[in-house]
Amino acid sequence: MITRWRRLGFGAATLALAPASLVSVASAAPAAGSATHGGIQVTGAFVPLPASPSVASAYLVFHNLTGRADTLLSARAPWASQTMPMSEGATSMTMLGPVRIPPHGRVAFNPGHDHLMLQGLRRKLKVGERVEVRLHFRHAGTVDVAIPVVPLNRILDTESGKGAVKAGASPTTMGHMAGM
Amino acid sequence: MRPIPRSRRTGTRLGLALAGLSLTAALLAACGGSGSPTASANGGGVMHVTGSSGPSQSDPHYPGAIVTPDAAGKPTVTLTDTSDQPYNLARATQGRVTLVYFGYTHCPDVCPINMALAGATVNRLAPKLRDRVTVVFITTDPKRDTPKVIRAWLDNFSGGDRFVGLTGTIGEIHQAEKQVGMPLSFVESGPGAGNSGYQIEHAGYLLAYSQDNVAHLQFYDNEPAPSFATSLSNLVTHGFQR
Numbered sequence: 001m002i003t004r005w006r007r008l009g010f011g012a013a014t015l016a017l018a019p020a021s022l023v024s025v026a027s028a029a030p031a032a033g034s035a036t037h038g039g040i041q042v043t044g045a046f047v048p049l050p051a052s053p054s055v056a057s058a059y060l061v062f063h064n065l066t067g068r069a070d071t072l073l074s075a076r077a078p079w080a081s082q083t084m085p086m087s088e089g090a091t092s093m094t095m096l097g098p099v100r101i102p103p104h105g106r107v108a109f110n111p112g113h114d115h116l117m118l119q120g121l122r123r124k125l126k127v128g129e130r131v132e133v134r135l136h137f138r139h140a141g142t143v144d145v146a147i148p149v150v151p152l153n154r155i156l157d158t159e160s161g162k163g164a165v166k167a168g169a170s171p172t173t174m175g176h177m178a179g180m
Numbered sequence: 181m182r183p184i185p186r187s188r189r190t191g192t193r194l195g196l197a198l199a200g201l202s203l204t205a206a207l208l209a210a211c212g213g214s215g216s217p218t219a220s221a222n223g224g225g226v227m228h229v230t231g232s233s234g235p236s237q238s239d240p241h242y243p244g245a246i247v248t249p250d251a252a253g254k255p256t257v258t259l260t261d262t263s264d265q266p267y268n269l270a271r272a273t274q275g276r277v278t279l280v281y282f283g284y285t286h287c288p289d290v291c292p293i294n295m296a297l298a299g300a301t302v303n304r305l306a307p308k309l310r311d312r313v314t315v316v317f318i319t320t321d322p323k324r325d326t327p328k329v330i331r332a333w334l335d336n337f338s339g340g341d342r343f344v345g346l347t348g349t350i351g352e353i354h355q356a357e358k359q360v361g362m363p364l365s366f367v368e369s370g371p372g373a374g375n376s377g378y379q380i381e382h383a384g385y386l387l388a389y390s391q392d393n394v395a396h397l398q399f400y401d402n403e404p405a406p407s408f409a410t411s412l413s414n415l416v417t418h419g420f421q422r
Contacts, residue, residue, distance in 0.1 A: 051336035
């Protein structure tokens with residue numbers, strides 16, 4: 001997808017302002033658990049089937065396709081009362097502040113390191129379904145990702161998305177919503 | 181010498197003192213302080229503390245495991261299992277190879293990782309060897325983790341229906357943590373601390389006891405299950421050897 005956009009000759013500034021139609025073209029055949037909008041691409045997202053009825057974690061990789069740093073400001077999911085980026089620190093889990101995505105860089109949320117923590121689950125998740133997470137970036141605006149729920153043991157995957165891409169038979173992207 | 185694991189994995193005796201530092205490190209890294217274009221927000225600081233007897237060692241018999249020079253004994257405090265029965269870990273697992281983990285079921289990341297790891301490790305053993313291993317989960321969150329909640333949580337892991345789940349009073353749990361040389365867990369302040377969404381700080385590694393009831397090995401989740409399975413298999417078959 002990155003290559004394609006570059007070939008089309010969109011600069012970073014154009015990307016950041018890309019209208020909905022462009023985005024949906026670019027995301028015509030996305031991998032499972034991926035989404036692209038406003039110069040931010042999310043790939044390899046997965047949610048291991050939560051062992052707890054109350055809390056889940058989401059793992060994903062953020063790519064900044066632009067030459068300007070962007071920042072993940074917050075996240076929300078309709079199926080959880082609270083969504084927070086968290087980090088596993090030296091002895092404990094701590095809340096991440098805004099997460100900076102460097103220009104042309106990537107930030108990976110991997111098991112045992114960083115994750116989106118989803119608390120107050122409103123329903124029981126099922127392996128194979130896709131759950132929506134809405135991410136808010138300073139520049140890219142709102143990016144919605146449909147994240148596949150995968151078997152719990154996939155939490156042992158050390159690279160976010162390594163297994164998740166294999167997980168879904170019929171990948172879908174929710175595209176983006178208004179909110180820029 | 182095996183690579184020194186990242187600091188969280190060591191769940192050290194200095195853990196509480198380090199908590200403030202780690203928070204700073206995590207926040208710094210999250211703000212891109214490292215300048216690396218591929219930034220995991222984790223600082224990845226190296227800090228390995230095992231106590232007074234010198235650094236931990238790797239051992240070719242125990243791939244992936246840390247061999248601790250000042251290994252802990254088993255907790256002797258009597259806790260409560262998921263059938264609401266008293267469970268004395270030291271007595272119940274006397275002479276058995278035993279994996280012990282302290283954590284809580286509302287923990288989104290490191291606890292499910294470690295329980296999945298324990299399950300994946302034990303499942304790799306031949307059934308005969310598997311029957312000679314006990315996996316024990318001890319909650320650090322007795323307020324929310326009732327025996328029933330613990331049971332349901334453990335049952336979600338592959339092989340978890342065979343895991344022992346334990347709870348007790350905070351005092352009993354702290355006593356157990358002390359007895360195995362782990363830092364005492366505590367409820368984290370911060371958003372959610374006052375309501376049902378609180379988090380708990382706790383040590384984040386598996387203790388592996390051999391037949392002599394001593395945790396000569398520690399498993400940290402940055403190593404894969406197949407390595408631990410080899411270690412565990414050697415432990416069950418030959419006992420701990422140096």
